[in-house]
Amino acid sequence: MEEPLWPPGTFLGRLRSATRERLLSVGVRxxxxxxQVLLREGALESHVILLxxxxxxxxxALSDGRHALLAIRVSGDIVGEISALNGTPRTATVTACRPSVIRIIHQNTFxxxxxxxxxxxxxxxxxxxxxxxxxxxxRTDFTSYPVRVRLARVLWEIAVAYGRRGPRGVVIDIRLTQDELATLCGAAEISLQKALGGLRADGIVATGYREIVIRDSDALRSIAGLLKDVS
Structure with a gap:
């Protein structure tokens, strides 16, 4: 069976084959x-999860009852490592965005x-x-740039890390609510809606059920003030 190709920036993607196989072998599939919630904020547990x-x-969780999106993780990433290393409660909640396969590694084994x-x-x-x-x-982006630029930067980072090319452009098929996207951009939801609507009106992005399509990569990159292209 051909070995999966882990994205190079992920934990498994950074490891030599022997080390990677060792970790996978000790994980409970x-x-x-x-x-489904995989890790819950505040829980007193110490295992790690390989994706x-x-x-x-x-x-x-925020004080007003909303939930702020901190990050997205993909196959090859690791979550829960902080609690495994220092024994503190979980600092965040991790939820599956699609049916997934994980490997659970207990603290002592890890x-x-x-x-x-x-x-x-x-x-x-x-x-x-x-x-x-x-x-x-x-945090720097929150204080230095308007919402349109922050949104462009967030969309570009997600596209570079997790997007896939298709006939319509670069597809981000991750289920993100506008509230989650707003918190990731550090913006009020109404401001996020206005910025996203502007990108749609300019033909730079298109939105659909559970997806965002970057139709004009050069324009989005220009707004974001970034140079790196989607590979």
């Missing part, structure tokens, strides 16, 4: 349904693998650093 064939969203495989330990540290850098950049 589970199938989960769309909308074998999965798409999930990471959210946190720590043992990291001790025996320094490469894996270094990659976990690198992933934590990348996520902190992303969060810092998002």
């Amino acid at each position: 589970r199938s989960v349904k769309e909308a 074998d064939d999965a798409l999930v969203k990471v959210t946190v 720590r043992a693998v990291l001790r025996d495989n320094p490469e894996a330990a270094l990659e976990v540290a690198g992933i934590v650093a990348d996520r902190l850098r992303w969060a810092n950049r998002r």
Whole structure:
């Protein structure tokens, strides 16, 4: 059977084959349904989850009862590593966006693998650093750019990481509500709706059931002030 190709920026994608297979072998394989909660914010648990064939969203509860979207994770990513490393309660809720396959690794097993495989330990540290850098950049975007630019940047980052090319353009077929997209952009939902409507009116994006299509990549990249293309 041909080995899956993990995206290079994901945890599994960064590892050598032997280390990756070791981690997969110690994980308990589970199938989960769309909308199933995998990790719950505040829970006192310490296992980690490898996303074998999965798409999930990471959210946190706000004081007004809403939920803010922090991140999207895909096949090859790891979630829950912070609680496994320091024993603290879950800092966010992780929910499946589609039927998925995951592997559950208990805390002691995960720590043992990291001790025996320094490469894996270094990659976990690198992933934590990348996520902190992303969060810092998002805070800068909140204060430095108007909503239209912030939305363009968020859509571009998601497209680069998780989009797929199709005849209509780059398709982001991740189920995101406008409220979730607004919180990811650090904007009020009504402001997000106005910015998204402007991108639609300009022919830059199209929206449909559970998807956003980037029809004009160059224009979106220009609005975002970015240069990187979707591979």
